[in-house]
Amino acid sequence: MTKNIRVRFAPSPTGPLHIGGVRTALFNYLFAKKHRGTFILRIEDTDQNRYVEGAEKYIIDALNWCGIPFDEGPEKNEKFGPYRQSERKHLYKKYADDLIASGNAYYAFDTAEALDFHRTDHEEKGKTFIYNWHNRLKLSNSLSLSAEEVKTKIDAGEDYVIRFKSPQDETLHLKDIIRGDIKIDTNILDDKVLFKSDGMPTYHLANIVDDHLMEITHVIRGEEWLPSLALHYQLYKAFDWETPEFAHLPLILKPTGKGKLSKRDGDKLGFPVFPLEWLAPDGEVSSGYKEAGYFPEAMVNFLAFLGWNPGTEQEIFNLDALINSFELERVNKSGARFDPDKIKWFNHHYMQEQNDDALAEAYKNMEPKLLDIDVNYISMVIGMIKERATFVSDFWGLSHFFFMAPSSYDEKACKKAFKENTKAVLTDVNNIIDSIENVTIENLQTAIKGWITKSNIGFGAVMMPLRLALVGALQGPDVFDIMFMIGKNETIKRINNLIKTLV
Numbered sequence: 001m002t003k004n005i006r007v008r009f010a011p012s013p014t015g016p017l018h019i020g021g022v023r024t025a026l027f028n029y030l031f032a033k034k035h036r037g038t039f040i041l042r043i044e045d046t047d048q049n050r051y052v053e054g055a056e057k058y059i060i061d062a063l064n065w066c067g068i069p070f071d072e073g074p075e076k077n078e079k080f081g082p083y084r085q086s087e088r089k090h091l092y093k094k095y096a097d098d099l100i101a102s103g104n105a106y107y108a109f110d111t112a113e114a115l116d117f118h119r120t121d122h123e124e125k126g127k128t129f130i131y132n133w134h135n136r137l138k139l140s141n142s143l144s145l146s147a148e149e150v151k152t153k154i155d156a157g158e159d160y161v162i163r164f165k166s167p168q169d170e171t172l173h174l175k176d177i178i179r180g181d182i183k184i185d186t187n188i189l190d191d192k193v194l195f196k197s198d199g200m201p202t203y204h205l206a207n208i209v210d211d212h213l214m215e216i217t218h219v220i221r222g223e224e225w226l227p228s229l230a231l232h233y234q235l236y237k238a239f240d241w242e243t244p245e246f247a248h249l250p251l252i253l254k255p256t257g258k259g260k261l262s263k264r265d266g267d268k269l270g271f272p273v274f275p276l277e278w279l280a281p282d283g284e285v286s287s288g289y290k291e292a293g294y295f296p297e298a299m300v301n302f303l304a305f306l307g308w309n310p311g312t313e314q315e316i317f318n319l320d321a322l323i324n325s326f327e328l329e330r331v332n333k334s335g336a337r338f339d340p341d342k343i344k345w346f347n348h349h350y351m352q353e354q355n356d357d358a359l360a361e362a363y364k365n366m367e368p369k370l371l372d373i374d375v376n377y378i379s380m381v382i383g384m385i386k387e388r389a390t391f392v393s394d395f396w397g398l399s400h401f402f403f404m405a406p407s408s409y410d411e412k413a414c415k416k417a418f419k420e421n422t423k424a425v426l427t428d429v430n431n432i433i434d435s436i437e438n439v440t441i442e443n444l445q446t447a448i449k450g451w452i453t454k455s456n457i458g459f460g461a462v463m464m465p466l467r468l469a470l471v472g473a474l475q476g477p478d479v480f481d482i483m484f485m486i487g488k489n490e491t492i493k494r495i496n497n498l499i500k501t502l503v
Contacts, residue, residue, distance in 0.1 A: 005037025006217050009063075009070070010044045010207070013055035016278035016286060017062045018263050020222065020252045023303045027249060028220045029068040030304070030326040037217075041073030042210060043084045046200050053281060056084075062275040066296050067319055080214040085206050092201035095209050095239070096162045096194055100142075104238035105194060107142040107160045109153055114140070130190045133168040162195035164204075164231060164238075174233055176226075177218075177247040177328045184230045192231050204228060208235045211244060220247045220328070223335075247328045250307045251335040261338050271340040275299065289343075293391035295354070298346040306336040316349060348390040356382045363395050373403060381485065384477040398476070402485055405494050406472025409501065413474045417464035423502040425462055426469065428455075430495045433488060441484045448480075469498035 009025040011017060032039040041063070043056055056074070063069055070076065074083045082088055099105035108131075115131075118139075122129040136143055141163070142150045154160065166189040174182040194205040201209075211219065219232075226248050236243040252261045255269065266273045266286050277288035289299050301317055309332070310317070310325045317325065360379035364370045370378060385398040419425075432447050433439075452462050467474055470482050470491065483491045 003217060004215075005032055005035040006040065006215050007032050007037065007220055008040040008042050008211070008214065008216050010042040010210075010221075011059055012044050012047065012050070013052060013059065014047075014050045015052050015055055015263065015280070016274045016276070016288075017059050018261075019273050019275065019289075019299075019303065020261065022062060022066060022275055022299075023252065023306055024220065024222055024249060025063060026066070026068055026300060026303055027308070027326075027328075027331070030323055031218065031220060031328060032071075033323045034326050038071045039068070040080075040214060040216070041070035041083065042214070043074060043086075044203065044206070045084055045086045046089065046203065046206055048086065054279075058276065058278065065275060065290055066300055068300070085210065088206070088210065089200060091213075092206055092209055093195065093199070096201065096205060099164070099194065099235075099238055100162065102238065103165065105162050105164050106136075106191075107150055107154070108163045108191075108193075109140040109145075109158055109160045111159075130188075131163070132166050132190045133187070136191060159197040161193045161197055163191040164194050164235070166191050166231075166234070172230055172233060174229055175246070176229070177245055178250075178331045179226075179248060179333055182229070186230075189230055204231055204235070208232055208239075212236075212239070212241050216244050218245045218247065220249065223248050223251050247331070250332055252306055253335040253337045255338055255340060257335075257337045260335075269340075293393050294343065294347050295350045297353075298343060298350040301350075302343040302346045305342075306338065307332050316346075344390050351386055351389055351391075354386075356380075356386070359386065359392060359395075362392050366392060367396055369396075369403060377485075384481055384485075401471045401476060401482065405490070405497060406470075408472060409468055409498065410473040413464075413468055417468050417474065418502065419461055421461070422465045423499055425457065426465055426495050426499050426502075429462065429466060430492050430499075433483070433492055433495075436488070439484065439488045441480045444480045444483055465498065466495070469495045 007028040009021075009028050011021055011025075029039045031037070041060070043059075045051055045056075060070075060074075072079055072081075072083070074081075096105065100107070115129075118135075119129040131139065138144065143165075145153075167186045170186040172182075172184040172186060174184065176182055192204055193202050195201050229246060229248070232246075233243060253259065254261050254265060261273060263273060272287040272289050272292055274286055274288045275290060277291040278286040280286070290296070297318060300319060300322070301315075304317060304322050304326075305315070308326070308330055311330060356379040357375070359382050360375050363382065364373070364375055364378055381399050381402045382395065385395065388398055389395060428451070429448060432451055433444070436443055436447055448462070449459075452459055463479060464474060467476065467479050467482075470476075470479065470486070476482060486494075
């Protein structure tokens, strides 16, 4: 591609950003970076009735957390600004008037009551009311009225909308990067409203005008916008503008594979559907992946595979690898099933790549019991247990015994570990540990394993009750690692605590 690639993510600030929107933003970002282009954020807030305070900031925070920040947008490199449609509303009327002047649009004065009457009448006859070529000359508009009548209505301040004049008896040949060639019979299209009676453009007009003025080269958006493709294509032709290339991404489906994953599915299905926690104006809280303990790298890697595949068996891709491998032609047409277990799998992988010191800080901030513990010690502990963790919140269950002695012992483990000679065995182990002057993992192993072999006791008879004394259960990292970490005195103390419970 030789031209300067420019793509945009254009959400409406009507609430938190759904992960489907994050996936759309991600694919736009990957495509732009792959071709050294520009990723733009445009806030489409023409519908002020649905505007939600804080939603725009949430969108920006979510993109930044995911590591896919925009290059141009509100208050950032505003080369083609402003980037909020509400601040661009003075632009759109001119373009609506241009369409009327060129014969591609017309004034429509039909009242809401009149349109409801026609819809009801059609429904009673088993038909669907469509405002287009087959009936527009029978309705109240500038195509059916004289120029004088139209002028009189406008001068009198009568409400009107501006509708696009969809052509009759034509076949549109459209191209979609993902879906290929698309044919559409214009006779089935309705004359969409482009400009509303309140003086604001509809999404369709504002979207096309802004994409043109911002020099957007590729429109990458969700499948739900496919029905609008014919109108948008015709608008470009009506303005005699260069048409961008289109790519419509597949839906993200519920885990069952049936139906689109919606904002309402959120906590109802037991997993977040938003990148960040959202506090609604009414006080309702929706959970987010960040607060649930997911790493942004895991979320990005997971979302990339919702509809796209690299053509290989590789699944782990950092952001740079995704940029290098991403091709819109490898995006699937069919819907992608959301698998909450798969994103956990990704998170587990990225847990292993995290810096232990950074994890230690996060763990310490999360767990009050660690407030006075040296962060370097915590970091060493994490290095031993994180291979079994998916979230930072898993750490305490996997490592609590590094910070405090067990207060009880697992009942089933006791039955398995305790033999007639266990008390004597543990007493001998304590004596061996006490005799070691230079306590290292190697010295502990050499002394205790050497004694076990020489005494012909059996490793299980020693190691199971020893682990139970240290941990309180038959789990955890290597016993000698635990002993070294908690120290000689604490090890002897814990073994004595368990001996006291034996009768």
